[in-house]
Amino acid sequence: MVFYHIAVRSGLPCDLIGNMAASIKQEMPPKGGYGPIDWKQRIPRALSGTRILLGATAFWGLCVAKKLYFNEIYLSENREMSDSRTAMWPFLLAEEQRLEIRRWRENRDYENELMKDVDGWVTGTFFGEKVYVDDERCYSPSGIEFYAHNKASTYNHHFYKRLQRF
Amino acid sequence: MSGSYTNEDYVPSFEELKVPELPISSSTLRTASLYMGKYCDEQCKEFMLCNEELKDPIRCLNEGKEVTRCGYEFLKKVRLNCREEFNNYHSCLDLHGGKSMHFRNCRDSQQPLDDCLFRTMNLERPESGYFVQRRFHSSTRPPPPDLRRKYERLPPMADLAEMPKEQKPYPCDC
Numbered sequence: 196m197v198f199y200h201i202a203v204r205s206g207l208p209c210d211l212i213g214n215m216a217a218s219i220k221q222e223m224p225p226k227g228g229y230g231p232i233d234w235k236q237r238i239p240r241a242l243s244g245t246r247i248l249l250g251a252t253a254f255w256g257l258c259v260a261k262k263l264y265f266n267e268i269y270l271s272e273n274r275e276m277s278d279s280r281t282a283m284w285p286f287l288l289a290e291e292q293r294l295e296i297r298r299w300r301e302n303r304d305y306e307n308e309l310m311k312d313v314d315g316w317v318t319g320t321f322f323g324e325k326v327y328v329d330d331e332r333c334y335s336p337s338g339i340e341f342y343a344h345n346k347a348s349t350y351n352h353h354f355y356k357r358l359q360r361f
Numbered sequence: 362m363s364g365s366y367t368n369e370d371y372v373p374s375f376e377e378l379k380v381p382e383l384p385i386s387s388s389t390l391r392t393a394s395l396y397m398g399k400y401c402d403e404q405c406k407e408f409m410l411c412n413e414e415l416k417d418p419i420r421c422l423n424e425g426k427e428v429t430r431c432g433y434e435f436l437k438k439v440r441l442n443c444r445e446e447f448n449n450y451h452s453c454l455d456l457h458g459g460k461s462m463h464f465r466n467c468r469d470s471q472q473p474l475d476d477c478l479f480r481t482m483n484l485e486r487p488e489s490g491y492f493v494q495r496r497f498h499s500s501t502r503p504p505p506p507d508l509r510r511k512y513e514r515l516p517p518m519a520d521l522a523e524m525p526k527e528q529k530p531y532p533c534d535c
Contacts, residue, residue: 282394
């Protein structure tokens with residue numbers, strides 16, 4: 196009845212609807228009826244202690260084998276990189292120190308030029324008073340002294356790089 | 362000599378500081394580092410010993426110049442002899458070495474360079490750990506000065522019996 200209703204409402208021709216109705220078959224239960232309902236409770240069985248122990252031992256053994264085989268390789272590779280860094284260090288240091296000394300010289304020349312009109316001023320000292328007591332040792336100048344004749348932004352760039360983001 | 366220099370102190374002029382620097386980038390330096398360090402072993406050790414003993418860049422200037430000259434000489438030699446092999450290894454390290462330019466990915470292009478350097482310059486690639494282990498160096502440098510600060514000893518304390526008696530801090534008792 197419902198089928199007819201839908202078919203007529205859908206606007207199909209009446210001949211077609213009659214043929215379809217003839218070909219429809221009612222669904223029925225299988226012969227002999229359905230089987231019994233399976234209501235029995237099934238709990239999944241836990242792994243036995245032996246199996247867990249065996250699995251864990253196997254995993255641990257694999258890890259140890261990997262470590263034994265690859266550890267020396269990893270270490271030697273990393274040692275090689277460390278070697279490389281150590282080997283290039285004197286070359287970088289020599290260049291860096293030359294730049295640093297150049298700046299010390301520049302600073303002294305700037306100071307001579309800047310303070311030439313001041314009476315009693317001695318370059319590298321505070322009116323003749325030494326900055327450091329010890330004369331034998333080289334104290335590299337502090338940041339403010341090193342960048343004394345620069346813009347403040349240069350000093351900030353060196354010592355407070357994070358400020359550049361804001 | 363302290364860090365702030367007077368006009369009497371010796372500070373090298375710009376002409377003295379002007380030397381041909383190594384014209385190489387980071388990846389080239391990484392490629393050349395092990396061979397260059399082996400080639401300039403004596404100079405590097407002398408320079409680092411000077412820095413360790415005197416801790417003064419101006420006094421170790423000549424040693425530093427020697428290090429750079431040796432590196433320059435090595436790079437020139439490599440360019441003459443093993444240019445192609447070096448370039449192959451360098452481009453491999455640059456492309457496949459990752460962020461730190463690791464040696465492990467470039468063993469195939471490393472072998473020709475090793476062979477070439479051994480053939481032409483009799484220079485072996487140092488085995489892993491060569492620069493980490495303790496090495497000896499015989500230097501003609503005089504022993505370093507004692508850089509420890511010299512403190513003056515205080516005069517011995519006066520005898521307690523001879524010291525004046527304790528007085529009240531204030532004359533009035535307030």
